[in-house]
Amino acid sequence: MVSLSYFLIALLCTLPFLLFLNKWRRSYSGKTPPPSPPKLPVIGNLHQLGLYPHRYLQSLSRRYGPLMQLHFGSVPVLVASSPEAAREIMKNQDIVFSNRPKMSIANRLFFNNRDVAFTQYGEYWRQIRSICVLQLLSNKRVQSFRRVREEETSIMVEKIMQLGSSSSTPVNLSELLLSLTNDVVCRVTLGKKYGGGNGSEEVDKLKEMLTEIQNLMGISPVWEFIPWLNWTRRFDGVDQRVDRIVKAFDGFLESVIQEHKERDGDKDGDGDGALDFVDILLQFQRENKNRSPVEDDTVKALILDMFVAGTDTTATALEWAVAELIKNPRAMKRLQNEVREVAGSKAEIEEEDLEKMPYLKASIKESLRLHVPVVLLVPRESTRDTNVLGYDIASGTRVLINAWAIARDPSVWENPEEFLPERFLDSSIDYKGLHFELLPFGAGRRGCPGATFAVAIDELALAKLVHKFDFGLPNGARMEELDMSETSGMTVHKKSPLLLLPIPHHAAP
Template sequence: MEILIILFIISFVSAIIPLFLFISSFYNGIQSSKTYYSKLPLPPGPHPYPIIGNILKLFGTNNPLEAITHLSKTYGPIMTLKLASITTIVISSPQIAKEALHKNDALFSGRKLPVITTWSQSLEDFSKTSLVWMPASAAKWRILRRACATKIFSPQQLDSTQCIRKRKVQDLLNYVHECCIKGEAFDIGEAIFTTIINSMSNTLLSMDLAHYNYFDNNKFHEFKEIMIGLTKETGRPSVSDFLPFLRLLDPQGTRSSTKINFEKMLEFLNSVIEERMHSSSDESRMNFNECNDVLDSFLDLIKQESSELNLNDVIYLFVDLFMAGIDTTSSTLEWAMAELLHNPEKMFKVRAELHQALGKNGKIEESNISKLPYLNAIVKETLRLHPPAPFLIPHKAIDYVELGGFTVPKNAQILVNVWSMGRDSSIWANPNSFEPERFLDSDIDFKGKNFEYIPFGVGRRICPGLPFASRSIHFILASLLYHFHWKLADEMKPQDMDMNYTFGFTLHKTQPLRVLPQSLVVS
């Protein structure tokens, strides 16, 4: 359906091309003069059409990600695409990625604001204070990064909140156990999504915000739907990002739902914080939750005379954490389970490792994870094949930069194709096969030191929640595999699984993974 919409838009644009030819020529002339000024050419790329540029080569296909990867094989590891009004530089090699994100980290630390940030005043305000979209040179960006590092994601803070993650994973196991007893299949991606929401919401706010059964509580259902709506609408490409004159038309019909869901999210967080600030009894909260609460620590920080943060900063930070952390973490876990069910011999091997390490009635702790090399290798292999954000979050050049012998223009959008690098046969043997064994005798990790493998980014824009995501992914996966046998629902065979994905900010399985748990090992 979206392809038909885009083709209609392209037809409309083609009808008014003569009106824009002069503007286009003038724009290209400016670009040429800037290229001349830099004395280096732009990276090579396919010839763009007037107005629409190379949009047809991407969004005229069923798979833009594979289309870009195919073009990179023709034009090289650094390539220029004209996506209508946006000059886009695509990087698809570790060497160029290192030069861009390590050597020139500061110059490539900008962000290209998406069209969604113009859809309401609240979204505009959010983009100016968001850790994701704010310039990395801003003083408040550094303050928020430091606050995240010290008050949420430091090893000490994560140790203090692991009791929350254990409690929420136990809720997941209880739900799976119920399905096991009833012989019911369920959507494991959705169940994991609920678990991650509650792990995050209890860490930040000391409350559950989702439930495994919709009919149990309408409030839980509503928040979960808000999260699903926001991640879906903000994650897919918008044609209005490339053709600004279409922004008022909203051809994909996402403006209204995104605005409504975002304002509901803000309203909810405002009410929680207001209630907390007016609470007269801290003792009741302390009795409710023995673990640290991030909201309390941030409210204490705001009260300090020297504080440079305000309540809006905290609210928008929490929105960032919910939107960026939940969908990417849950999709990675769903892909891990899908790959293991698709490769039963790998499932058998990791379960054998778990039971050998923990025994028959052992308890999984986050501290056990480092002693499970094959489980760790499975997570690494999943992130190689299915990186949470296939192009990372797009960077922007804040000035002219020389890269790989070419000029990257100021304000160009930078896409780092980590999906392509993860499937590059010059880097990985049998790149399209799920082979965790490749990581067993390897020092490669995903913390930003190995540029052939940067699923969480690198440099100053590396994902601040990486430590939380890593602990959650390993702990939840180990718990599911240790406590249950797994098989596909509806008598599906592994070789018949649909392993296709839907293109967006996060790559989701086209078909949700329905599973049937069996034979509870321990209670």
């Protein structure tokens, strides 16, 4: 205890000298680094991030500017918090910043980075990205699974009808939305649902595995930023958790792949006769046997990509959209009027109806603006020394785009903290990576290729919910009192589940 006290006293005494030395070194290096907040020896700025790094980084950017440099242990980190900075990184110098940093947990979860989201930039990534864009997630392929989306969203509505049959019993909409996205992704990716939502051991195991993977993805171990603390890995339990889940998920996916190989691509899937993703990847593997980058581990990694990017984040985006509409009854009423007018006497909303619903699309965009599912996007890394907006950036610098801060920047958005779908009705700004004021799916080479897939689910589900139901809060709470606090982690969820009283809407004959 005494030695620790002496260490802390010595650290405090030498801190001013170390800060001066760092400032002097910068002045005489001939380089112009981005502005930086003061940092501590060894840990850098790690101690300052707290539970909500996106919020703290936003407050720092207001003081140090939209482009600033921090240090997470020994790792230099560039943080971009303006559309201009994001555009420079993700468009003008996209190739310089197209690498992914080595992240030990993601590397192992995704079968030694055989996926598209976390693998390093290079020839393998280019080949796999091309397969995903052309074979799995093209507009034509997404449309081929229209029937899956329409069926699963109708099943969700029926569940709400049954669960909400008692006017005093709230429905956990958060759970139902996650079940919806999981079932859609299962059918599209694997060709069938696992357990069909009936509480079977098989579906419970899959849910447990995906939850644990999401939890592990949200961990940033200190030893990754401070290498000499690597010995603590023996005691923190993270490696053991990763090993267990990789073994379990590998076993599950191995059985899925073998089942598909045995049926040899028989077109009996759920997508209007279309092959599911595993079928497509295995077919590509067979047809390009001598030059295909698609090995079985690649298939497994890409399936995991779909579950990580297509279930939790998609359900979270939809959950926030419904929550915002509940909290803003005026916007909810306008959306309900639009959807119900388009539906007319039809019993079911179909995807072709969505093109006649501009306020629906504006509501989804506005919710994605306020509630970017992955607030700091997936980290990038510079591949060489470069200059960004007048500042020198060293090769190997990790890059974070604070998409959450950009989407709430008062110099970019009028009344940025308010939910106002109207702002998108006469605006060309979209979420597809061409407008750097709105980046829920990133942009450039490393932008999410599944944006169209995710939004197709969210738009149809939201339309059916507001078409079929009016909503109230339990215990007579006022709509404006809905708790909108958030969790921490890689994906920012609503902290408390969305418990609602669904009131079936009966259209006039």
